[in-house]
Amino acid sequence: MSVIGTNSAALRAQRAIEAATKAQGQASEKLSTGKRINSAKDDAAGMAIAQTMTSQLRGMEVAKRNAADAISLTQTAEGILGEVQNSLQRMRELTLQAANGVNRPEDRAALQTEMDQTVAQINALLQNSEFNGVNLFSNTAQGTAARDYNADGDLLDYSGYGYYRDELMHSAGSTVINVQAGANATDNVAITLPTLRSNGDDFTLLGTDLAVNGTMRFVGISNIDLTLDYDVGVAAVHRTNELGSTGWMDPEGYVAFTDSDYKSYAQIGVTAQQGLTVIDAALAQISTARVNLGAAQSRLESISSQLDTNIVNLTDARSRIxxxxxxxxxxxLAKSQILSQAATAMLAQANARQQDVLKLLE
Structure with a gap:
């Protein structure tokens, strides 16, 4: 059939040109950007999956930096405690030397002079220790201040006026640093730093409970006095306690944060023999803290290594999408270019066939 109103062959060629041109444009876009998915229409589901993977990847990159910062913090804290432990070892040597009965009072006074300086250095280390503004060992904000309601020298529960009452148990608390060590909210590592000094009380909380003149007290390293021949307790005072009772009792102004069941006072003094027990307890406290910090550092290093592996594998998976x-x-691109050229040639031929109709009109 010879018609000129409709050129079906030309229409088919035009559609082929349009399809080839579209395919050529898509291939050119992907080659120029390097991405298979440049908009949601390219692969809607693939784009959603790739964006989720991107969130995970970027989160893990941040988590790696967080873990590195936390490792630096643990190294700083552990280094401070190492210096404290070295100072405690020196204090133990001085105490052992002072416990020797051949020393004159002048000798023990000289040993106490070095002891005081060593204690002052420990106080300064713990009082001023911080990392990027985070207080490491002297933050009592999470602690509970002691309250000795019946002023009996301890913080144990007691019965008063026919009912059982709880003392307000004290605790120095600790500083808990939460490290976001992963891309998800649950990927959290808690680093716990013990509170070893109460700056408000001006008292370093390294020591143990000891009987001082028959009364249990918390004795710290600052309570050691190598010049003493016998322990010095706290003199009772005549006062009225919280219950309204009046009599000879412990004075007020005790250390509020000591992690002990017994009150502590700065003016308590113990001899070299008792001092050895105090220093050994302090060394145990520092060792425990260093062990915990070392374990936390190892865990963070393992997490950082695992994050590296996860980043590589997830990047590969996203790349494939x-x-x-x-x-x-x-x-x-080559195929679409050839098809475009072929379709253009076919369109030219389809249009040329219409010229044959003129021969019928001659």
Missing amino acids: EDADFSTESTA
């Missing part, structure tokens, strides 16, 4: 395969796309 959203990155362009240049071999495939260059082949598609």
